[in-house]
Amino acid sequence: MKVALVNMMVPYVRGGAEIIAEDLEEQLHVFGHDARLFRIPMPPGCDLKMLDTVLTARMLNFDEYDRVIAFKFPAYCVRHPAKVIWLFHQFRQAYELAETEYRMPETPEVHWTLDRIRAADNQYISQARHVFTIAGESHDRLKRYNGIESEILRTPLKNAGSFYCGKTGDYIFCASRMERIKRQNLAVQAMKYTKSGVKLVIAGQCPDRGLMEEMRAYVKENQLEKKVVIRDEWITEQEKIEYMANSLGAVYIPYKEDSSGIVTMEAQYSRKPVITCTDSGGTNEFVKNCATGFVTEPAPERLAEAMDQLYEDRRLAEKMGETGNREIVERKMTWEHTIGRLLK
Amino acid sequence: MRVLIAGFLEAHQCVEEIHLIKLLSQELEAYGHQVDHFELPYKDDPLFLPEQAYAAKSIGSLECDLLITVGFPAFLLEHPNKFVFLCSLTPMLREYWDATYGGMQSAQYTGIRETMLALQANELHYARKVFCGTKALRCDLQTENIRTELFTLPLDEARAMGQNVEGDYVIAEALSEYGEDINSLCEIAAHSDGSFRVRLYMGDHKERIQFFRKKIKEEQLHLELCEGKMTLHDLRGARAFIDTSFQMRRPLQGCTDAFALGIPVIAMKDSGFAAERISNGKNGYLVHRAEEAADLINRLYSNPKLYRRLLRNAARNKQNANLKQIVKEMVD
Numbered sequence: 001m002k003v004a005l006v007n008m009m010v011p012y013v014r015g016g017a018e019i020i021a022e023d024l025e026e027q028l029h030v031f032g033h034d035a036r037l038f039r040i041p042m043p044p045g046c047d048l049k050m051l052d053t054v055l056t057a058r059m060l061n062f063d064e065y066d067r068v069i070a071f072k073f074p075a076y077c078v079r080h081p082a083k084v085i086w087l088f089h090q091f092r093q094a095y096e097l098a099e100t101e102y103r104m105p106e107t108p109e110v111h112w113t114l115d116r117i118r119a120a121d122n123q124y125i126s127q128a129r130h131v132f133t134i135a136g137e138s139h140d141r142l143k144r145y146n147g148i149e150s151e152i153l154r155t156p157l158k159n160a161g162s163f164y165c166g167k168t169g170d171y172i173f174c175a176s177r178m179e180r181i182k183r184q185n186l187a188v189q190a191m192k193y194t195k196s197g198v199k200l201v202i203a204g205q206c207p208d209r210g211l212m213e214e215m216r217a218y219v220k221e222n223q224l225e226k227k228v229v230i231r232d233e234w235i236t237e238q239e240k241i242e243y244m245a246n247s248l249g250a251v252y253i254p255y256k257e258d259s260s261g262i263v264t265m266e267a268q269y270s271r272k273p274v275i276t277c278t279d280s281g282g283t284n285e286f287v288k289n290c291a292t293g294f295v296t297e298p299a300p301e302r303l304a305e306a307m308d309q310l311y312e313d314r315r316l317a318e319k320m321g322e323t324g325n326r327e328i329v330e331r332k333m334t335w336e337h338t339i340g341r342l343l344k
Numbered sequence: 345m346r347v348l349i350a351g352f353l354e355a356h357q358c359v360e361e362i363h364l365i366k367l368l369s370q371e372l373e374a375y376g377h378q379v380d381h382f383e384l385p386y387k388d389d390p391l392f393l394p395e396q397a398y399a400a401k402s403i404g405s406l407e408c409d410l411l412i413t414v415g416f417p418a419f420l421l422e423h424p425n426k427f428v429f430l431c432s433l434t435p436m437l438r439e440y441w442d443a444t445y446g447g448m449q450s451a452q453y454t455g456i457r458e459t460m461l462a463l464q465a466n467e468l469h470y471a472r473k474v475f476c477g478t479k480a481l482r483c484d485l486q487t488e489n490i491r492t493e494l495f496t497l498p499l500d501e502a503r504a505m506g507q508n509v510e511g512d513y514v515i516a517e518a519l520s521e522y523g524e525d526i527n528s529l530c531e532i533a534a535h536s537d538g539s540f541r542v543r544l545y546m547g548d549h550k551e552r553i554q555f556f557r558k559k560i561k562e563e564q565l566h567l568e569l570c571e572g573k574m575t576l577h578d579l580r581g582a583r584a585f586i587d588t589s590f591q592m593r594r595p596l597q598g599c600t601d602a603f604a605l606g607i608p609v610i611a612m613k614d615s616g617f618a619a620e621r622i623s624n625g626k627n628g629y630l631v632h633r634a635e636e637a638a639d640l641i642n643r644l645y646s647n648p649k650l651y652r653r654l655l656r657n658a659a660r661n662k663q664n665a666n667l668k669q670i671v672k673e674m675v676d
Contacts, residue, residue: 002355002548004385011348011380011407034548036353039382044407052402059399061387064355 001343002034004065006075008053009039013207014234015177016262017088021071023158024342027335033343040075050074050091050113054120069342070128073117077124084342085128086153087138089258094118095145096256102181122146132341135282138258153341155259156333159237163269165321166245168314171199171229172275172307173247175240176263178206178232182254183277186300188215188230192222193304198311200251201243203231240266249273249310249317253298256281268292268328273320275306292324345675347372348408349381352400352415354388356547357519359573359597360431360477361415363497364667368412368429371671380408386416388520390436390453393417393460410674419474420467427674428471429495430481432594434460438484439591465490475670477595478617484593497600498665508580508605510651514540514641515582517574517598519547526556528588528612528634533560533567535638539645540583541566545574574598576605583644583651584608584628586637592616603627606658608644610637627658 005028007021021037028035040056043049057077062068068083070076073091076083093104094114104110125131125148132153133139142148157163178184184202191200206212212232219228235243244250250267252274259282267274268286274293276283289295294306310317351365365381372379386396400420411423419428437457468474468490475495476482482492518526526544533542546553546569553569560567579585585602592615599618602609609628611618622628631637644651 009380009382011382012346012378036355036383036385038353038384040384041348041350041382041403041406043404049404052404056399056402059395059402060385061389061392061396062385063387063392064385 001066002064003028003036003343004062004068004080005035005037006057006062006068006070006078007037007039008042008072008075010042010207013177014205016259017071019158019262020088020155023156023335024069024338027158027339031336031339033339048109048113051116051120054117054124067343073121076128077120081129083128085125085131086342087125087131087133087142087150087258089138090121090141091117092141092256092258094121095141097181100255102255118145122148130344134259136285137256137281141258151341153338154331154333155262156335156338157262157265157269158335160265160269162237162241163266164241164245165271165325166242168318169246169248170197170311171201171247172249172251172310173201173203173243173267173272174251174263175203175235175243175266176252176261178202178204178211179208180211182257183298185211185215185218186253186298187251187303188218188224188228189300190303190307191224191227192218193301194227194308194311195304196308196311198248198307199227199229200307201229201231201247203233203235203240203243205234206232241270244270244272247272248314249275249293249321251275251303251307252280252283253277253303254280254283255298258282260286265328268321268324271318271321271325273310273317273324275303275310277303286324286328288323288327290320292320292327345377345409346407347377347379347410347412348406349379349412349414350406350418350421351381351383351413352386352396352418353383354386354415356549357594358415360497360595363597364414364429364431364495367498367667368414368671371668372675375671375675377410377675384418388434388436390434390456393434393437393456397460397463412674419471420463426471428468428474429477430474430492431477432481433464433484435593437461439480439593461488473674476593478593479620480591480616481593493670495667495670496665497595497597498604498667508607510583511581512540513543513568513582514584514586514610515543515545515574515579516586516588517545517547517596518552519545519573525588525590525612526552528637529586530556530559530563530565530567531634532586532588532638532641533565534563535635535642536566537642538566540641541568542586543568543570543578543582545570545572545578547571547573576601579605579607582607584610584641586641587611587615587618588634588637589615589618592618603658606655608654608658610640612637625654625657628654 025035025037053074054077057074062080068080071088076085094117131150133150139150249272252261252263261283264283264286274287276287277298287293296302369379397417400417411426413419414429465488474492476492613630
């Protein structure tokens with residue numbers, strides 16, 4: 001089958017969604033399909049230009065393809081009789097983020113733009129032959145705000161077999177694109193409140209230079225240089241696997257993330273416990289408090305307590321890691337199943 | 345420097361654009377620049393050109409220091425520092441306009457043609473430089489007062505490893521809806537003395553494949569039809585690459601690979617790209633008619649000395665790619 005995958009892109013920014021789309025393209029080839037990934041570039045800010053991207057999507061021609069699979073706004077606005085949406089997330093600033101610190105500036109233009117985006121979602125998502133969502137969070141949002149039903153189809157991890165368990169180290173690890181909504185700064189702040197020798201290693205691309213400066217300034221002001229390592233770059237896959245394998249556990253604390261997060265899955269395949277927060281969204285589908293990790297309030301003090309507990313009780317950390325690994329393996333999230341559902 | 349490469353890819357024929365995007369990315373990253381790329385679909389049908397042109401224009405300005413566009417209609421993207429690479433434009437509205445399958449046959453296309461040609465001319469004038477894959481395309485744009493330079497695609501080195509094996513077939517590709525004269529290939533096959541067959545790759549044009557399979561059976565031609573694209577392994581097994589294109593503006597990757605691997609290319613004199621690259625008797629032959637091509641191939645099979653000489657000449661006359669030099673000048 002000729003399959004077009006359609007995603008959006010922000011130049012020079014790369015994260016989990018990009019990796020999953022590329023993995024899907026690769027896996028479709030493995031399963032004998034002719035797949036190609038297309039990406040619609042997004043403008044830098046949220047203004048009327050966002051609506052132009054909807055028009056761009058609508059004007060693109062996918063007639064030569066048997067199936068179109070779209071992932072995000074505005075890619076899922078494209079036209080095709082056999083369009084399937086595997087929803088990673090919508091433009092969340094038009095929905096639950098509108099009432100939070102992550103909202104857009106409140107101007108009449110932004111208001112009108114967000115209104116049009118919601119209308120486009122209602123219309124163009126409904127036109128899909130089938131709608132899948134990657135986790136319960138996005139499934140619930142789609143139902144709550146747009147009245148659209150979807151089937152949860154979780155993302156497999158392409159190189160799950162590469163992750164392994166090394167030694168139980170003394171650091172908590174997180175490799176992810178650094179953004180305010182992913183709240184790596186909260187993990188850094190938590191280190192001030194830790195009482196044990198636990199350390200923190202975070203790695204990833206940080207497009208928001210203000211955020212990076214804040215975190216580095218916090219580390220310096222609180223003399224945390226020996227406890228916090230910030231790798232301000234996209235580390236190699238092998239480095240990430242090694243870091244995870246020899247960590248004490250992982251921390252992944254985004255705000256209402258749509259998916260379980262690649263970090264969560266990588267940790268569980270590495271038999272490591274995961275620390276997440278009560279408002280982290282999709283990660284809570286994978287992390288069970290006191291069983292496969294800790295689910296704390298999104299406060300630095302609470303995070304610090306969880307980190308200390310893992311450091312002081314290594315056997316507990318290892319036991320949680322084993323439980324998490326058993327559970328993720330039992331979920332049988334394979335590409336064969338995923339592709340079968342997307343192309344059915 | 346932040347560089348963005350934007351490509352539009354036609355579903356059936358985009359090997360050249362994909363190769364170009366990959367090579368440009370590699371060369372620019374080697375210079376230490378931050379490079380990203382995106383690709384969008386393109387359907388080469390005049391009726392759908394205006395909306396696709398609108399899609400490109402509606403993208404608006406892109407946040408990068410240098411924009412490189414590959415393919416049509418990518419050059420419609422706006423940027424003050426834009427370099428354009430063209431493998432082809434819109435054949436149905438241009439070089440094939442008055443052909444039997446051209447756009448001139450339909451009155452509704454005339455308006456579309458005028459609009460698209462005006463749009464193309466306007467945007468190409470604003471580009472810092474425009475690079476074309478063939479001299480024929482350069483000539484087309486020169487008549488519209490657009491200055492261009494030539495780019496030459498190199499062989500994909502990773503694919504070049506291995507040995508040529510002189511098989512019992514000559515090879516050809518017909519991946520687009522038009523442009524390749526398959527009837528000429530049938531004639532060549534019909535004139536085979538039995539020492540060779542023509543192996544033709546037709547992409548995924550199922551109806552055309554069905555039509556020609558029927559013709560081959562009825563006329564008992566020495567022609568083998570294959571779906572999909574030719575691989576390097578297939579090419580290495582061929583004695584020659586045959587090009588029966590008509591005024592092809594696109595720098596065909598299959599043909600480029602044949603030249604680079606030292607496999608002789610036999611092409612019609614009006615084939616376009618292949619005819620530009622052939623030094624007659626050295627890396628290939630130019631012929632007027634299908635019978636001439638068949639006669640030549642029969643002689644290559646019956647005269648090993650002639651074939652060896654052609655192979656030696658083909659190996660000696662490989663044309664060097666100039667992409668590295670182009671990238672160096674772009675970033676300097």
